[in-house]
Amino acid sequence: MTKRTIEILVDSINYKYSNGNQAIVDASFKLKEGIICALVGPNGGGKSTLFKSLMGFVTPYSGNISFNGLSVQQALKQNYIAYVPQTEEVDWDFPILVKDVVMMGRYCKMNFLRIPSKHDIEIVEQALDLVGLSQYKTRQIGELSGGQKKRVFLARALAQEGQVLMLDEPFTGVDVQTENAIIELLQQLKKQGALILIATHNLGSVPEFCDEVVLFNRTVISFGTIGTTFTEENLKKTFGGVLRHIRLGQEHLHDDDDPRVVTVLTDDERPAVFYGNTEQDPPTSNHIKGE
Numbered sequence: 001m002t003k004r005t006i007e008i009l010v011d012s013i014n015y016k017y018s019n020g021n022q023a024i025v026d027a028s029f030k031l032k033e034g035i036i037c038a039l040v041g042p043n044g045g046g047k048s049t050l051f052k053s054l055m056g057f058v059t060p061y062s063g064n065i066s067f068n069g070l071s072v073q074q075a076l077k078q079n080y081i082a083y084v085p086q087t088e089e090v091d092w093d094f095p096i097l098v099k100d101v102v103m104m105g106r107y108c109k110m111n112f113l114r115i116p117s118k119h120d121i122e123i124v125e126q127a128l129d130l131v132g133l134s135q136y137k138t139r140q141i142g143e144l145s146g147g148q149k150k151r152v153f154l155a156r157a158l159a160q161e162g163q164v165l166m167l168d169e170p171f172t173g174v175d176v177q178t179e180n181a182i183i184e185l186l187q188q189l190k191k192q193g194a195l196i197l198i199a200t201h202n203l204g205s206v207p208e209f210c211d212e213v214v215l216f217n218r219t220v221i222s223f224g225t226i227g228t229t230f231t232e233e234n235l236k237k238t239f240g241g242v243l244r245h246i247r248l249g250q251e252h253l254h255d256d257d258d259p260r261v262v263t264v265l266t267d268d269e270r271p272a273v274f275y276g277n278t279e280q281d282p283p284t285s286n287h288i289k290g291e
């Protein structure tokens with residue numbers, strides 16, 4: 001990854017689907033390099049549409065998005081942005097090998113003949129190694145489990161070596177070990193100067209590994225550092241006032257392999273103890289203890 005200063009500016013964007021559904025209303029926020037930022041909001045709140053706008057898949061009818069002053073299309077051409085989509089959006093019947101999916105991350109660096117260099121092949125091998133999928137590289141992608149497919153797309157994004165990494169719900173359907181491995185990887189990338197924007201419904205883990213948060217429900221409810229923004233009041237506004245409140249106990253609560261330590265939080269630290277919204281299942285009882 002080429003380390004450089006980077007700033008994403010989203011300025012008053014509006015987006016409406018062709019069926020008239022206004023998915024984004026006057027949304028604005030600003031992010032800088034060297035951070036992990038959570039994108040948090042209810043189901044149908046417009047997070048994926050925001051990602052699609054940032055990736056140039058859809059174009060807001062008003063407002064502006066810029067990456068260091070560049071338009072989305074210019075930033076894509078300059079390889080600023082890598083994206084890990086929700087796996088549901090992908091056609092898994094398409095016959096393609098895992099290593100070839102990851103190689104797609106290198107296309108932006110190749111000429112039109114798309115013949116991989118030795119360096120491209122090395123980068124792909126490294127990316128597969130980083131996500132723990134080296135042994136699956138010659139499998140058809142459709143043969144992998146849901147969690148493994150997510151990791152293939154993460155490897156593709158890593159192979160791209162873009163400085164902005166956007167991940168749409170990378171933890172859905174992955175086990176705790178894989179989630180931890182992904183978080184560790186994101187933290188390494190952050191240290192190298194990446195700007196990581198990650199949509200997640202795992203609210204409990206947001207304060208553990210994110211520096212900033214954008215609370216989103218069709219518009220930006222609030223954005224800023226976790227300490228100032230990930231508050232009960234803001235979360236209630238974001239989730240329409242319906243939020244399950246669960247206080248974590250001090251003792252080790254897990255009877256599984258989750259190595260994360262859960263500690264008592266003071267009232268000032270309360271944001272870390274909120275989970276979920278109306279459309280989301282509560283965490284399982286062996287992870288948490290009700291208040």
Ligand SMILES: Nc1ncnc2c1ncn2[C@@H]1O[C@H](COP(=O)(O)OP(=O)(O)OP(=O)(O)O)[C@@H](O)[C@H]1O
Pocket residue numbers: 017018019021023041042043044045046047048049050
């Ligand atoms: N292709 C589409 N055509 C019309 N409406 C759409 C389309 N895709 C999404 N929407 C609508 O736009 C709104 C925002 O959807 P979006 O997928 O961006 O939400 P989300 O926050 O990513 O949801 P989730 O957390 O469930 O993934 C929803 O009301 C959804 O029904």
